[in-house]
Amino acid sequence: MTQHPVVFIDGEAGTTGLGIRERLSALPVTLHSIDHARRKDPAARKEAMAAADVVVLCLPDAASREAVEMADTLGENAPRILDASTAFRTAPGWVYGFPELSAAQAAAITGAPRVSNPGCYPTGAIALLRPLIDAGILDARYPVCINAVSGYSGGGRTMIEAHERDGGPAFELYGLGLEHKHVPEIHLHAGLERRPVFVPSVGHFPRGMIVSIPLHLDDLNGGVTGEDLHTALATRYAGQANVHVLPHDATLSAEALAGSDKMELRVHASTHNRQAVLTARLDNLGKGASGAALQNIALMLGL
Ligand SMILES: NC(=O)C1=CN([C@@H]2O[C@H](COP(=O)(O)OP(=O)(O)OC[C@H]3O[C@@H](n4cnc5c(N)ncnc54)[C@H](OP(=O)(O)O)[C@@H]3O)[C@@H](O)[C@H]2O)C=CC1
Numbered sequence: 001m002t003q004h005p006v007v008f009i010d011g012e013a014g015t016t017g018l019g020i021r022e023r024l025s026a027l028p029v030t031l032h033s034i035d036h037a038r039r040k041d042p043a044a045r046k047e048a049m050a051a052a053d054v055v056v057l058c059l060p061d062a063a064s065r066e067a068v069e070m071a072d073t074l075g076e077n078a079p080r081i082l083d084a085s086t087a088f089r090t091a092p093g094w095v096y097g098f099p100e101l102s103a104a105q106a107a108a109i110t111g112a113p114r115v116s117n118p119g120c121y122p123t124g125a126i127a128l129l130r131p132l133i134d135a136g137i138l139d140a141r142y143p144v145c146i147n148a149v150s151g152y153s154g155g156g157r158t159m160i161e162a163h164e165r166d167g168g169p170a171f172e173l174y175g176l177g178l179e180h181k182h183v184p185e186i187h188l189h190a191g192l193e194r195r196p197v198f199v200p201s202v203g204h205f206p207r208g209m210i211v212s213i214p215l216h217l218d219d220l221n222g223g224v225t226g227e228d229l230h231t232a233l234a235t236r237y238a239g240q241a242n243v244h245v246l247p248h249d250a251t252l253s254a255e256a257l258a259g260s261d262k263m264e265l266r267v268h269a270s271t272h273n274r275q276a277v278l279t280a281r282l283d284n285l286g287k288g289a290s291g292a293a294l295q296n297i298a299l300m301l302g303l
């Protein structure tokens with residue numbers, strides 16, 4: 001009988017963990033689970049790590065850091081790790097798990113012992129910005145502002161319960177201290193030299209996300225048009241199964257991709273006013289979390 005590679009999800013009962021667990025049935029892997037009552041028991045988790053080829057961490061940041069320390073104590077038997085938290089997304093020695101980031105990224109993920117799964121907002125922002133910076137259209141010093149709205153599942157179990165039990169606010173800006181945990185990740189992996197301004201918000205709908213970035217075309221390099229922006233994105237993502245560059249739309253609903261692992265990118269431009277808005281639409285739990293994790297697990301295991 002063929003032995004399938006073994007995957008252990010630490011935090012399997014959480015929002016992201018459950019999403020990965022559901023999707024794993026699409027891959028030829030064996031899921032190693034621990035009894036729910038022992039899910040926070042260090043001995044049970046260490047034993048499960050030792051038995052796994054890939055451990056997926058779906059934990060809060062501090063618990064992720066502890067889990068990596070625990071895996072390190074296994075020495076030569078330490079499993080490969082995919083971390084879904086924010087803890088290692090800009091850390092040296094970790095490969096950023098966004099396979100569409102550049103031509104070399106999927107191969108880097110395939111060979112990496114430690115991979116960080118991207119954040120939901122950074123997935124949209126980096127997908128829009130990085131190809132334009134790489135192509136020399138957008139200067140890395142451009143003063144980038146990023147607006148975004150997420151479904152409430154982005155806040156994990158606590159926010160889901162607050163919205164489903166108490167009704168939650170219809171729409172709320174947050175992160176107004178301008179210290180959101182995703183900013184360093186966007187700053188680094190988009191290739192920006194200036195720290196971007198990031199204004200996230202959450203709406204009273206379960207899942208879905210739009211990230212939007214306004215641009216003044218006259219401040220870009222060399223008389224750029226909306227069509228040039230579209231072409232640069234379409235060229236970068238040609239042939240990608242999960243990232244699609246589509247024509248502009250007059251309106252965009254944040255929930256349209258709920259339940260999908262795809263992401264849609266658009267350029268909305270006014271030639272007359274020399275302005276553009278770049279948009280990325282995704283499911284925060286799909287391409288923004290568990291869908292991306294599935295892509296990374298498949299790459300890490302060569303499936
Ligand atoms: N929700 C989202 O849209 C996204 C989330 N992420 C990231 O994924 C990670 C998990 O988030 P999410 O799934 O939303 O959070 P949840 O709160 O839904 O789930 C976290 C899980 O981790 C468990 N847990 C907490 N501490 C420990 C510990 N010390 N040992 C073992 N298990 C523990 C929790 O158990 P219990 O509930 O019993 O305490 C829970 O099952 C976070 O780092 C988050 O930033 C990434 C992308 C998007």
Ligand SMILES: CC(=O)N[C@@H](CCC(=O)OP(=O)(O)O)C(=O)O
Pocket residue numbers: 084085086118119120121150151152153154155159182200201202288
């Ligand atoms: C609506 C909401 O609260 N969203 C979360 C982001 C989702 C998340 O936890 O992000 P990563 O794990 O991808 O970093 C937040 O802003 O903190």
